[in-house]
Structure formats: C-alpha cells, structure tokens
Amino acid sequence: MNAPLAATPRVAQFAGYFDSLDGRELRGWACNLTSPREPVKLHVLLDEQEIGTVICDQLRQDVQASIGVMTPRLGFAFTLPDSVVDGLEHRLGLRFPDRSIVPSLAANDGQIRHEDIVFMLAPRFRFDSFVDGFRAGALRGWVQRVDPASGARLGACDVAIHIDGAPFKQVRADRFRGDVAAAIGGDPNCGFEVAIPRNQRRAGAHRFSFHVIPENVELSGSPVVTSVVDDQLEARLLLLGETVDRLHREISALRTQIADLTPKARHTLGDYDVWAREYFDSLRARVAERRAASGGGADGQPLVSVICPTYKPDMEHFIAAVESVIAQTWTNWELIVVDDGGKSLEVAARLAEYCRADPRIKLLRLRKNVGIAGATNAGIAAAKGKWIAFFDHDDLLVDVALERMFQAAHGLEAKIIYSDEDKIDDAGVFQEPNFKPDFDYRYLLGCNYICHLTLVRADVLREAGDLRAQYDGAQDHDLMLRLTEIVPRDEILHVPEVLYHWRKTPNSTATTVANKQYAVKAGVQAVADHLKRVGHTAEVKALNDITIYDVRWSLQRTPDVTIIIPFKDQIDTTRECVARLLENTDYKHFNIVLVDNWSATQEAADFCQEIVRDKRVSVMPVREEFNYSRLNNLAAAKSQSEFFFFMNNDLFMHDPQWLQIVLSEALAADDIGAVGGKFLYPSGAVQHVGVAVGPNGVATHVHRGLPGNDYGYIGRAVLSHETTAVTAAGMLVRAEAFREVDGFDEVNLKVAYNDVDFCLKLRDAGWRIIQCNDFVAVHHEGLSRGSDDRPEHEARFQEETRHMHVKWGDNPLYLRDPAYSPHFRLEQSYYDLARPGGAD
Template sequence: MPVRLELLPNYTALPTGWVLLRGVLHRWGQDFSARLVAIVEGEGEVRHSFPLSVTRKGSIRELICLPKGVSRLLLEPMRSLGEFELGELSLSPVGKVERFVRMCRRVIPLFFKQSRERRHKVGLHAYTPFINLDEAYRVAGRFKAYSPALSYGKWIEEFDTLSKEDRRLMRRQIKVWDRSPIFQIIVFVSEPPGSGLKRTFDSLHGQLYRHFQVTVLVGPNAVKSSEVSRLPRLVEVLNPGSEADVIAVANARLKSFGQSSWIVVLEAGTVLAENALYWLAFKSLYKASAGLIYTDHDFLNKDGERVEPVFKPDWSPELLRSTTYIGCSAIVRSEMLVRAGGFFLNDNQGLAWHDLFLRVSEQLDIEAIRHIPAVLWHLPIVEAGQDEHPDRQIANPVIAHLSRLGVAASVTPLITGHFRVRYELPANPPLVSIVVPTRNALAHLRACMESVLMKSSYDNFEVIVIDNQSSVPLVLDYLEKLTKRPRVRVFRYDKSFNYSAINNFAAGVANGEVLCLLNNDTEVITPGWLEEMLGHLVQPGVGVVGAKLFYGDGRVQHAGDTVGPGGCAHHLHALIERDAPGYCSRAILAQDLSAVTAACLMTWRWLFQDLNGLDAINLPVSYNDVDYCLRVREAGYRVLWTPYAELYHHESVSRGKDNSRERQERSRREAIYMRNRWKHVMRHDPFYNPNLSYQRPDFSLSNSPMVKKPWRD
C-alpha cells in the first residue's frame, strides 16, 4: 500500500474549484506515480483522485478541480518502496483565463514534440483540445511526468507490436518500390539445433518482404539432425564436412552472389522480426551508399519470451574497437564482404563477428555504415554467454585491424571480455597547454594544481592559470607562488565571469599545439591521464577527447554527454558506482559521443581557434563545451570519450550553484539558444538510442520512443 501524507492547510478551509498545486517532490525508487486524494465527508466518505505530473527535477505545477465540500487532502508521493523528499506545497485558486493559458502551455507543445502515432495512442488528437481541453491537459500530463521505466514486456506491447494497419502499409509500400533488393540468407547449423532451426525458418516464412533466398550450411556435428532433414525442398542445404570446409563453401557461395545482393548470416535459432527484411530493404533503398546495416537485438529465453534488449548507438568506430557492440544483427553488401576477405574460421563466435565487422568497416566510409534503431533480431539466450570465457578473448581481431590501418597501438584483453586500446604517441609528443580558470577557492585550486604538477607522468605540458578577479589574500599569495613554479604561467582576467571568454583568452596566450581545458575543482587520479587522452587525439580525424570524472565519494559524475535527452545536454551514467559497467558496459569503454564536458576536455589549438573557440556571446557560462563539441563534429571531426583518464570533479565549485534569479534566467537563455541552434541533434543524438528515455538520460526504456517508422512517414 502506498504511503499517504495528510496535507494540513495553514488556513481554516480548503479551497474548492480550480486550483494550482505548486511544490517540489524528489523521489528515489521504481514507481513514481504520484497523486492527490481529495476526501469529501458526508453521509459516506467519497474520495476523488488526481494524478500529479512531477517533472524529472521534482517540480509540481498541476491544475486540479477540487470538489465542493472537500475536507481532507492526502498526498501519495510514490507507489513503490523508496525514498522521497517533500518541499513546501501550496494551493491557490485560478481564474478561467489563467487556467486556459496554463492548459494550452502544456498541451500545444506536444503537437510539435511527440509523433502523431504516439499522441493518438494515448488519446490526444488534433481535435481533442477543442472538444475537451481538460481531457487534453490530463493526457498531456502523462508526457510531462517523470514516470517509472516500463518493463520490457510492457514496452513491446506498447511500441513493438505490429497492427493490421502496420502490415497493410508495409505491403502497400513494397509494391510501389521501383527496385527490390535481394537478400541472400545463409543459415549456419553448427550444432544439433533442436527446435531452433524451425523457429528460424518460421520467422523467415513470416517475413513481410519476400525477396530472399536461403542457403543452409550444416557443420559436421549437425549433419544427422532431424531438424535439418525436415527443411523445405526449395531450401538449398549443403553439408561441406569439416568446419573449415563450411567456411570455404560459404566464401565460394559469397562470390557467386550478385554484387548488389545483401548477405544475411543467421545462426540456427535466431528469429527475425516479421518486418526485419522490409526495414532493411527500405534502408538499403533510401541510403544507396550503405554497405553495412545493423539493428538492435534482444534475446529469447527458454519459454520464447523476449528479454534483455540491446539498444545500440549509431556507428562508433572507437566502441567497435573496444567491444563487438554490433553483435551479429547486421547485413553486409556482398561486394563489401568479398572485398573484406569473406568469412574466417574462428572457434569463438563472438570474436568471429567482431573480426568480420572490423574488416568490413575498413572498406567503408562513415556514411556507408547505417543503424536501424529497432529490435529486428531475436537471439537464443544461450548466445548471451558468448563472452563468458574471458580467458579466450584474445585480442587478435583488434590487433589485426589496427595493423591493417597502420595504427601504432597495443591492445589488452579485459576480464570483462572487452578490449583496451592504448595508442602510441608520436616520436615528438606535442606540448599540451592545460588551461585552469579560477576565482578564489584556494583549497580546490591547490588540490588541482598539485595533482597536475605532481601526479602527471606526461612531462611535455604547461599550465596556464587564468585568475578571474580573485580577492582573497591567501589565494593571491598562492597565485604569486605559482608564477615561480616551472611550467606554470598565471594571467589576470579582470572582467566579469564569462567561462567562454576566459578560455578563449587562454588559447590566445597558449604555447602548446594542444589545449586541455581543466576546471579548478578537479584532481588527477590516473597519472597517465594526459597520455591516454593525447593518444586518442592524435588519431586521424579526432578533434576532441573527454575524460571520466568522479564525485568525491567515488561515484561517476561524467561519462560523456548526451544532447537532447533530459531537455538539453546531460552527463551519461551520472551517479553510478565507480566500477559499474553502465548500460551495455558503455561506462567502462572508449567510444565516440556527441559531446564531453570542458571540466576536462582536450582539443587541438588550431581547431579551437579555427572554430572561434567557445561561444562567449550566446553561451558565457553553460553548454559552451557541448556547443563546441557539436561544432567540431559539424566540421567533420570526431569527439571521443575515454574511461581510462580519471579525475575527481567537485562540480561548479568555482562559480557556485545557479540558484539566484539572475543566474537562472541566464541559464534559461543559454538552454533556449542550444535548443534552437542544435534542434536537429536534440531530436536524435546519434549515440543515444531513440528507443531509450529522452525524459531522463539514464538508458531506461522510453515511454514515447523517438523512432521514425518508415511505413508511417
């Protein structure tokens, strides 16, 4: 039973009619459904329940029509075990005009932010506000509320179940295509498949798109399987003999397929969603340059239920070097697969896929590798254990990949089954100019400076301290002492605080080829932090590298940034434990991202200056780092994040919290600028799957997925 708190007014009678409930409610738990219960006592007790839309930041601004005669109010803050913190609540009557304006402010934006399909599913049509604005307001509150994450079963029911209309639209679209891509499906049967092979063929038989051919390659351990003998006659079944012969036959078949064919490789037991080949065909038609297309996947448990979804980012070459994140749910154009050398024999299936996609990716540019954010592959749950023997995870695929590209690096297999790549630095490593803006805050500045100067193992750096109007005598004394330290230069910046302008000023006096923007409230943890970040930066096409930052208690503060989820820009994996892997192990793996924080950000000085540095006009304090990263990506360079450069970060100590009205207004203006400038990115951060929550950037399942379904466009 949920906790109920009785709200006692500081006046004699409770208001009735339309009122505005204001307050703050923070919660930690699972089910965040909150409601207000109004009790009318007379001949019998009558209870009226009102759902409350509480935002991610805990804000309550809810219009409620209290019945006449209400005598008591109860608050249910949440409906699960957990903790909550309740601030002051207030009730105030509202007139017709204010009520109308507030309702419109909630309802109207949804017609621009939410897809028509999603709005219709919850009962919000274009005509609803005109017929019943009260009902439209109530429905809109479901989008505004910080709601609990859906179970995967419920998510499938809501968003991944095809209707008759969906099927009709797809079939109609297929008929009008001017070309029909051909899929060559190769089914490998390496072990006696049990009922798995039948499940695979049932899923192929149920495909909405029918332009495919199937070849079954049977390994020596499965030749006598009754499942194989019962395959349809039209399916070509080959029994090559040894595993090596299976690979040889597969490569021979590969060369016989037309260059425009797409190769689909399935292990017996894999099930394709009924719209899988349709969606793949659509993507191949409308992205003609594509050579590799991958999708999301999940697993089938022993009862055939879908579990453990894996929602992937768009193409991230650095993440693929760290782990086989694509898995096996992908198709490759036959020409590209032949050019990459075809199939190789490998007794570790996970490594075989990893090697295959690394080789194929070397043949393609970034525009030719496409991701469909939909669960189109369902794998047998046993496949989830492909990394359960870390000792077998030799680094050969990644080493060979880097060698083919001429990249000097060492590769270390990790006990988690992933890989760490350490890139070698040039023979003459560049000078790094570490920029530290500061104002007072002696304890933090001293801790930062001493950790940089005493812990850093890289020796070709200078520290540029920019003093922005420090006034404390002890701080001024310490700054004077710093001027006498080797590698340290101190400059005065005697203007009002503007983080962007301060860093731009520092770039103008820096001597290094490389800039490292560093907050004065950071402390170095890993001595090799500069080498780690610099190793990534010197790779071709890399423009920015970010670090992993921790709060003082050891929890993660920053594991890269996402743009859009949470409203503007937010840190990924915030507040998880230090060694926690995060979603799909992404908190412990190097990867491409949209942005990283300037609390510790490394970039080329020439690139920083070519792009006019940080935006000191529109973004003097907040989001300037995210904006810079997005401009770097816009210019064609990559933004990387590495978990192996670690620092503590006591966030915003140097300038305090944004709690004054002036600061809050400035922050609001900066957020509005970002939403306007980067609207296209905020609708889809390529490194944050649109099936995940955009309400809160925590990788939970979305209550309103931002996936465009091509048959409905």
C-alpha cells in the same frame, strides 16, 4: 542386616561455558569429560525458546591446556538471528545434552555464572532516506542502509507503506536514483516509486507513512499528508464531461484530452518487455505507411541471401528461426541453411519439407564439421543475392526486418547496414535491448556492438574475404573490422530499430560469455591484428575476461599541451588542483595557464606570486565579469601549443599517465578534434562519461550517478567511444580544430552549454570527439562556480537554453544525437525509455 551405603557425590559429565558475545556471534567451548574425543552438541535458547543446536568441534587449544583433555577441538561459534538486533532485551542460554545450564563467563569480572544472560543489541545500521511525496500519480522516495562501521551505503531496502494507518503495499527500494548517489554516494539503486491504482484514489487528504522493514524505522519526510487526486484535474474532467453531453461530435477529441491529462508511467530498461510490445506494433505500422507511400510491391527489391550456419540446433528454436525468415514482408530473399556436419536426420527431414514448400529455402550439407567461420563461408559462396545477411540458427528476425533496413537505406550509397537488437528467452520475454549508436569505430574496437542484424553488399563482402577460422568465437568481429578497412564510415548505415532477437538460452553467449572463453581470446587477437594492419601501435587486452577490450594507444610523438584553468579565489581548491597536476603528470611537454578572473583576496595574490616560481605555470589576470567562454578563449589565443586542455579548478588528477593517455587518444586519428575523460564525484559515483544532446533538454550527462566501476550501458561507462559532446571540466582539444570553429561562444553562452555548443560546432565541421574512459579523474562539481539552480542565475540560464534551441534546433546532430539512441529519453537518470516510436 547390612549397614546402608553412604551417598556418592555426583560427578559432572560435561564442562564448559560461553565466553563471548560479539554482536550476534556467540563463542565458547564444551567437553564431554567421560568421552573427550566425542564432540558435544549444545542447545541454544533465545527468550526460553530453542532456536538451534551447535556442535563443539572447533579448535580451542587454550582450553585444552587448562583442563588437560586430549583433543583441542571443543570450541563452538553460533550466529544469532537478525531479529535480535532490535534494541530490545533478550535472554540467551545454552544447555548441555543433559539440559543442564552451560555457564557464562562474565566480561566485567571474569567470574563464571551458572545462569542465562540478558543482552541488548542496537540495530547495526542507520538509515538515510527521504520521501519525495506524490507526483504524477505515484509515491516516490529513497532509502539507503548505512553501516556506521564501514560507511557503506546499501540500497534495495524493503519499505512498508500505510494509507491512513492501514497497510497498503510493501516495495523494494531498488530503483535507480542517480541524484541520490551523486549527492551522498552509495548504492544508486535505492529509490522506490509506487503508483496509486485508480480504484484506490479518493478525494480528500490521506496520510501516507513509510517504514523500513523489518527494522520498522520511519523514513525521513514521513508521514506525507496529501491528496491523490489533483483538484485541477477533477475540475477539468467535470468540464469535459459537460462539454461531451452538449457536443457529441467532439466526444472523441475530448476523450483524447482526458487521456492526455492522465499521468503515464515512465518505462525503464526493467520494463522493456512491456515497452517492446507497444514498440513493435508501432514499427509495423510505420513500415506499412512507408510501403503504401512508395507504392508497395516487390518490383525492384534486391535479392537478400540470408546465411544460416547450423549444427545440431534445438529443433523448436530452429523451426522458429526459419519461420521468422519466411514471415518477412520483404519477399525477395533466399535462405541458405548450411548443415555444418551435424548429420541430424530430424533437421534434414524438416529442411527437406521447407525446401519443397518454398524454393527460396536451400540446404547446403557439409560432410564434416568445419566450424562457424567455414560453414558461413560455404553459405556465402553459394549465395546469389546482392546483399548478404547473417543469421544464427536459433535467433529470430522481426517480420519487417529486411523491409525496414532497405527503407532506411533508400537513396543512400550504403554498403553495410546494421540495426538494433534485443534478446528473447524461452518464455518469449524480450530483454536487454542493445540500442546502438551510429557507426562508431572507436567503440567497435572495444566490442562488436554492431553484431545483428547486419547486411553487407555481396561484392564488398567478397572483397573483404572469407571469415577466418582462427578467430572462431569472434569471427564476426574480425570480419567487421576488416570491412572498415575498405568501406568509408559514411557508407556504413545504422538503422535505429530493433529488428533482431538474439535467443537467450542457458548455454548461449547471450546468457554468459563464460561459456565461450575462447571467444574472448579470439576477440583480443582480432582487434590487435586489425590495428597492426592499419598501422597502429596499441596494447589490447580483455576487460575482466569478457568480450570487451581495452585499447591503449602508444604515443608516437610528444606535442606541446597548454592546460588552461580559470579560477577566482577558492585558493585551497585551486592550489590542490595545480599541485596534483604538477605531481601527477608524467608527460613533460605541458605548461599551465591559470586565468585569474578578478580574485579579490590577499590569499589569492600570495598564491599567484608563489605558484609562478614553477616555470611550468603562468598566471593571466582577467579583470572582467565571469564569462567562462571568454576566459578560455583569451588564454587559448596566447598559446602556441598544438593542444589545449581546458579544465576546471575542481578537477583533481591522480593517475600520472593521464595526459599521455588522453593525448595518445587524440593522436590516434587526424580527424579527432577533442577528447574527454571519465570524471567521478568524490563519492566514487560517475559525474561524466560523455554528454548526449537533443531538443528535449539540450544536454545530459549519461550514466550520471552510476557506481564508478560499473560497466554502464553495453559497456559504455568503461569502453572509450565517440560521443557528440564532452564537458569542458576536462577536455583536450586540438588547437587547429579550436581555431577552425572560433572557440567557445563568449557572446551567447557565457556560462552554461558553451562546451556543448563548442562540441556541436566541432562535429558539424567534421571533427570526431572521443570519450576516453581510460582517463579518470575526480571532479568536485559545483566548487568552481556553483549551480544554475539559484534564483540569481535562472534568467541567464533560461536565455542560454533558448539560444541552444534556436541555434541548433534544425541541425540533424541536435535533433537525433548519433551517439545516443532515439529510444532513450534525454531527461533522465539512467537510460529511461522514450515513448515507443522510431527515428529516421
């Protein structure tokens, strides 16, 4: 009998270990010793449950040298799920293909241990938040996720809301909160607002709690214990109910009062479709009311030629476009459809039907494709109307569009009329309204904001000349610029009504300009060529390769500028302000006047003695109570400079070209009276890119709190444009204009609104004001004099507010700011929509 064989020790097939856990990132290596070139697949276990596998195929040359294998590709990396970042203990393990344990390399002593590891990861983020509470029928608050490593503040967090311990709703905190961004920086899209449905409103106090999910972190200010029913409202409703029982004749009026007591949600741009449907009903009613008041009828209606070039259109969209013209309440029109060599039998057949049914529809066939400009020119040549309207083959006219345009133009000598517009998608949803300003030449240089719907008098259009094929893609922008060369600005009429729907399809420029990059180049050339024709020297370039253009004027002369800075103590701030001016101003022809408003410290006296050693700086002491208007007026009265630059001592310059930029903007035309800049908070958020005015709030800084690099509404945070007012925290003023309107009002507006009042005086006298967004500075708002919200300032502020309403209440500039749409609320964070209606 043979002796038994001795037992042979088992040779390990696999080698490796995991050597680091950096946050959620797991790294290590593994090798199949019997087949070194074959990558090993490891199994990842979390809390004894397999959550995935990882292939060891990454470079690890350090390991290759130590174990002597042929391949360096034996490393791995695996990212653990977000759920492990919860501050709780977890067990982590890896298994070789034979399910044996992958060892771990201990970080503390470098020893290899054949066991799983236990780890704990604290949440990476912290949260800043606040629950504002319950107001106007809704719960409101905000939350930002803060990365401690980078300091980045992100919005769009998910929030779970409970009522009395029971789940109520989950919301995403992504509503715009400019106040939050202004105060602490970060993403302004961090707010939430949750309406309480009426069927869930019950008497008595309720406990509302708010938590960020999935982290389950409770928001600051949570929980909130409040009643969701206003006791006063309940009492009023009971009283009204008793009155209705007694006085049936007043029931309709009483119901109106009840409705007025019910909080109404504010519409934002995100709610535009809902807003628009109510608006179009209102628009039609207003047009019909005017029609009835004027006697109605078609007598005296000028003929409008609607030019519609087409090339292989989507038939459904094309039919809808034609039907929208047929539906016009203005009956004296002709529709000239130019088939640009499309040779579509379907289009031809459908158009033949239309032409037989309605003689106002005419088809013009071109033998070959000549492009949008050539096709439009052919249509214009065939037009018989007094007015020409431009219409794309897949867009839509609102049914009262032409009638409303002529109602607005009645009694005026308009030669060009344009309206607002929006977009419509294939589902019929209204989107992205373009609520335009009244005619703004400076804005038109930056983008063709006029676009649709545009009517041009036929004789004027023919004088301007044909559309030019070399600008295809921007041919309408080129045409509009050429029209401004022959049509005075007061003969260009804006009708602030949405009368045109631009079709938004996957391949249209309404969806993405990237589909037509040639249009970007054509637009740059169109603007540059126009400026050459009118004698301007300027550099034109596209911003970020889209159809908006930055125009930088060349400085043709170098007038003197006096920079006027009032201050009182606050020497550290004032010193830095002046130092930045002296160091960061390449333009040489300036001087600085520091208006010392009764500074009381030795530090201030030393600073004044020191700073005047620079010959460019002087100090004017004014020992009077603080009166911002008077301080600036006194300094301006002693200056012989052609321009004044009024600024706060907490405005810090960083661009050495700043004064050259703002001065060249002022010198671009003789009727420009003032120029403002784009001012940012230290956080990088927008503090100022122009001021809108109106009786519902006197004035507001538009785009306040928006990220500094955001385009803003239709590019208005990056493109220079005309505005009704700018802030005197940094404002260049032509001395001639300043003296013409008697400077700032130092009697009635000593502190607040003096810059708004001054700008309104300039505009009323015929001067234009430019918001120059190429001039950027940082404004530490509030350092210079504090806030008007403090009790000691309240009475003065209320009186200055009252004065503005009394002085400007009947002025058209104040009643409807020409640079700001009447469809927007004045009191808002970011372009909230006003109640649907119109403005004549």
